[in-house]
Amino acid sequence: MTKSDITIHRHHHITLCVGGAQEDYDFHTKVLSLKSVKKTALYDGTFPIYHLYYGNDTGEESTLVTTFPMRQSGRKARPGAGQISTLSLSVPVSALGFWRKRLSDHGFASTYSERFGEEIVSFSHPCGIEYELIGIADDSRTAYSNGEVPADLGIRGTHGITLKVRELEPSEEFMASAWSGREVARDGKYVRFSLGDGGPGAFVEFALEPDLPQSSWTYGEGIVHHCAFQVADFAAQDAVKARLEGLGFTDTSERKDRGYFDSIYVRTPGGGMFEATVSKPQGFAIDEPIESLGTSFKVPPVFASRREEIMGFLEPLNY
Numbered sequence: 001m002t003k004s005d006i007t008i009h010r011h012h013h014i015t016l017c018v019g020g021a022q023e024d025y026d027f028h029t030k031v032l033s034l035k036s037v038k039k040t041a042l043y044d045g046t047f048p049i050y051h052l053y054y055g056n057d058t059g060e061e062s063t064l065v066t067t068f069p070m071r072q073s074g075r076k077a078r079p080g081a082g083q084i085s086t087l088s089l090s091v092p093v094s095a096l097g098f099w100r101k102r103l104s105d106h107g108f109a110s111t112y113s114e115r116f117g118e119e120i121v122s123f124s125h126p127c128g129i130e131y132e133l134i135g136i137a138d139d140s141r142t143a144y145s146n147g148e149v150p151a152d153l154g155i156r157g158t159h160g161i162t163l164k165v166r167e168l169e170p171s172e173e174f175m176a177s178a179w180s181g182r183e184v185a186r187d188g189k190y191v192r193f194s195l196g197d198g199g200p201g202a203f204v205e206f207a208l209e210p211d212l213p214q215s216s217w218t219y220g221e222g223i224v225h226h227c228a229f230q231v232a233d234f235a236a237q238d239a240v241k242a243r244l245e246g247l248g249f250t251d252t253s254e255r256k257d258r259g260y261f262d263s264i265y266v267r268t269p270g271g272g273m274f275e276a277t278v279s280k281p282q283g284f285a286i287d288e289p290i291e292s293l294g295t296s297f298k299v300p301p302v303f304a305s306r307r308e309e310i311m312g313f314l315e316p317l318n319y
Contacts, residue, residue, distance in 0.1 A: 006239040008180045009196035011158045012228040012261070012277040013053070013064035014087055017077055019127035019221050021050050021069035021317050027126055028054040028065065029319075031106045032089075033149035035059075036294035036319060038284050041310065042068055043258060043300050048310045049073065049219075050317070056144045056157065059260075059284040059293065061230045061277075062201035063141060063157035065089075070221040071127075072315050077220030079128070081212035082271025084224035086130040086162035088120075090200040093135030095153040096121050102149070116187050128222050134159040139200045160192070160203030161227050163272045166210050170269035175204065178247050178266075179229075179274065195229065206270060215271065228263065228275035237264060240276045259300060260284050 018024040028034045037059035042049040049070065055063035065087065070077075079085065091099060096112075096119055103110045103123055110123040119135040136159065143154025165171050168191060175181035181193035181204060189209070195202040204227075216223055231237050237255065241264050244252045253265040261279045268274055280286055287298050299307045 006180065006231070006236050006243060007196055008240070008276065009230045009232070010202040011062045011161075012230040012275070012279070013055075013061070013066050014084070014158060014161060014227045015066045015068065015225045016087070016125070016129055017070045017219055017221055017223050017225050018067045018125060018129070019069065019071040021052065021072070021315050023126050024067050024069050025052060025317060025319060028052075028067075029146065031103070031108070033144065033146040033154055034065065035144040035146075037064065038260065038294055038298065039296070039317070039319075040259065040298045041300050041303060041314070043256075043302055047073070048303060048306075048313060050314060053284070053294070056142055057293075058290060060141065060157070061279060065158070068219060068225065069315075070219060073219075075218075075220040077216035077218070077223040078213075079223055080215035081164050081166050081209050083163065083215040083217070084161050084227055084272045085164045085207070086132060087224065088132040088134050088159040088161065088203075090136045090139045090141075090156040090159040091133045092139070092153060092156075093119060093137050096133065096135045098153050099133050115190060116185050116192055129224060130162075132159075134200070136200050141201070157201050159200045160205055161224075161272075162190070162205045162207055163268075163270050164207050164209045164212055164215075165270035166208075166212065168206055168208050171206050174269050178244055178249065179204075179268075217267075217271070217273075224272075226265065226273035226275050228261075228277040231276050231278055233278055234262070237262070237276050237278050240264070259298075260286060 034054035038053035053066045121133040139156040141156040145151040175193045184194045185192045193204045
């Protein structure tokens with residue numbers, strides 16, 4: 001198998017450990033105008049936790065933000081070095097003024113800055129996770145509209161992620177040798193890598209923070225849990241796993257069936273967790289029609305016999 005056969009193409013989704021389910025749902029669907037693509041539960045563990053998916057109309061790869069609302073569990077996390085710190089989303093550059101006003105109207109403070117020659121509006125999720133809207137002139141992905149945000153001003157999908165690390169070299173080596181990334185730019189403390197064909201939805205950035213305390217790695221409110229990246233098929237996924245293990249990353253997971261995709265996970269040298277993901281052919285339509293995506297709660301197969309218990313345990317969610 002050639003190197004081109006095991007390319008990490010772009011983001012598939014990014015998963016956050018947030019606070020309350022209703023707070024998170026309202027933030028993503030009402031403020032950011034993303035579509036609720038799927039309402040299900042975290043597959044791992046013995047106690048159910050919501051797993052909420054947001055994206056465009058069909059839940060296309062690289063448009064997906066997914067969340068584990070952790071407040072019900074009482075578990076808090078500690079932000080810091082050794083984790084993904086920031087989620088960047090792509091919007092038309094002409095829409096940045098619209099978004100600053102919209103965020104303000106909904107009670108969210110924002111700041112303006114520039115990095116890598118791109119205009120940025122920064123703000124925070126209600127639980128504190130850092131978000132950025134990046135102004136992009138050319139992004140062909142189609143935005144979802146909730147009726148309040150016109151589609152031509154809407155969020156196209158992910159743009160990049162930022163990981164805070166105490167030193168850059170191990171992460172640089174990982175991206176080049178293990179994750180088929182290529183360095184494309186540096187800006188102050190930041191170094192940017194590009195994947196696949198590049199462009200919005202294919203960037204990974206590292207921010208050098210040598211004095212920042214170590215972060216949490218377990219599930220807990222207030223941190224990014226992992227970022228998933230799209231690979232072509234199981235053969236490519238197996239080759240990625242073999243490459244990782246051949247480089248010494250022997251803690252790479254076995255393939256895990258996540259209902260709508262299949263995943264392997266690896267903890268990167270900088271601390272962030274990455275996932276190599278193969279979408280199922282039916283995608284999110286595997287358990288409900290495309291036209292009704294996200295309109296009902298889907299119990300994961302692992303909890304199929306406990307539906308009533310789960311529905312009674314999870315906090316109510318109005319949608």
